Amino acid sequence: MSLVSWNCRGLGNPRTVCDLDQMVKEKKPSFLFLMETISNKKRMERLRVKLGFEGLFVVEPVGKSGGLALFWKVAEELEIQNYSRRHINAIVKMSDNEVPWKLTGFYGHPDPTKRMESWSLLSHLKFFAPVPWLCVGDFNEIAHQSEKVGANRRREGQMEAFQAAPEDCNLGDLGFSGPRFTWSNMGQDASFTQERLDRVVGNSGWCNMHKSAGVHVLAARASDHNPIYVSFSGIQPRGLQGRRGFKFEASWIPDEECGAIIREAWDRGDNAGGGKGGQ
Template sequence: MSLISWNCRGLGNPQAVRDLCQLTKEKKPIILFLMETKCRKNKMEVVRVKLGFEGMFVVDPIGRSGGLALLWKDISLLEIQNFSRRHINAIVKEEGTGYSWKLTGFYGHPEWQKRHESWALLRHLRSYNPIPWLCVGDFNEITSQSEKYGEVPRKESQMAQFREALEDCHLGDLGFTGSKFTWTNCRQDGGFIKERLDRAAANSGWYHKFKRVDVKILAARTSDHKPIFITYSEKEGEFMQVKQRTKFEAKWLLDEGATDVLKRAWCDDTLGGTSVQVVQQKLEACKGALKRWNWQKHGNFEKAVKEKTQQLEIMQRNETVMDG
């Protein structure tokens, strides 16, 4: 099973709808959560028909801002529980098993001064129907400085409030593959910023229910936010993919380039906070810098080896056919 969460930034133009149709055609999600639709229910009904979904619940925008929509393939799959301008809460019923879990499509307040209201809402949702829980969406906040690139660092108090809300709700980040940053301001000058604002998080009940989970950050289409594509399965014996870990490689010690990368990352003077926070940020910066350096240096080589291996396999199959 799979679902997509996307801050689409408006479905008022035909190109945005065409891109959404292409996205759902390629990935075939059974559940689709959309934020900032800027469309009322009658307009979203047209979109639902084009996308081929049976069920839909819409929170209308106010004026020209906001708007949420939750769509699902099978009308009996999902039951709406409650909603607000910032969320849609639903119960997903697994076909044939009678197993149910809670899905929350969440949209954090765009104004940082009011984001505490979003964290209060999240805590309230935790107390409602305490069953296995998956929460996805655009939280409009990051958990650490490593989730932001450009401009001044985020205030530690803002990030701490978000982390505390996730901890209080027993929600753990499910990680990702693909681009780390899900939003950009699209500027071309020194004010360029990109951040990881969109994510998927789940409690232990949901985490242990599904034996395989994959969260992919997809390419952006007519929006400054990238879609999140989540696949999950109950099949035994399949590895559950969580947040990617960066493992130190002994071979890096033999390369002077790695030392230079670490020095530059450690000496970054754009970080702020207490001495302990600065050290934590420096360690995160070193980890990210090493990961990017390793990919740039060895990633293309590994890809080339994979491609050559595939070519060799094709040649071997052709030779087998000719010999036969």
């Protein structure tokens, strides 16, 4: 079993679709999570058929931004629990004898002034199905200054707020091998900037279920983001040394305001449909 997560930055470019098709053929993922698809359900359904997946759930973009999609191979293996413009939450059960686990595709808010809404959402998702949990996606934030080169240094408070969100959920970074950064502004001068915005985090329950799992950052394709590949069997390319990110062990601390924040966001319409971070 395996998974690919990619902020594809729009599927209107034929080259992007071609690169995605090639990546799926090479990696044969059981699950595929796409962000910033900028595509409606009709187009995504055609892509599902082209890529050979059985299941598909789409959060349509708003205007010319956003859009999420989760694909999976065997339709009976996955059940969507909830979603918003920033996430898709699902329960995976491979067989009657296997413990079900939670898969969350996550897309942090591209506006840094609204990123706390994303961290509140992540914390709130802990209350849905307390089972082994894997969360993947573009968090649109870094955890440490070492995860960024170029441009201005990130504000410490901004990074600390991001660190606290997985910590509250008992989610630890699974680390990675491959390229150090997952996003670049493609600058050709002194403005050139790279950051590690995409990552995979899981709780101890999921990590114990998949002790040999490994994460690999793939080569950049037709996007300013690198795809992330998660192999549940832990197969890693040779010659690449795995790196470990931040780890969290703190217990969940109930926050009475969290539910109210999320309900307010959903009431504004965030649960009905879809920029770049690095700020």
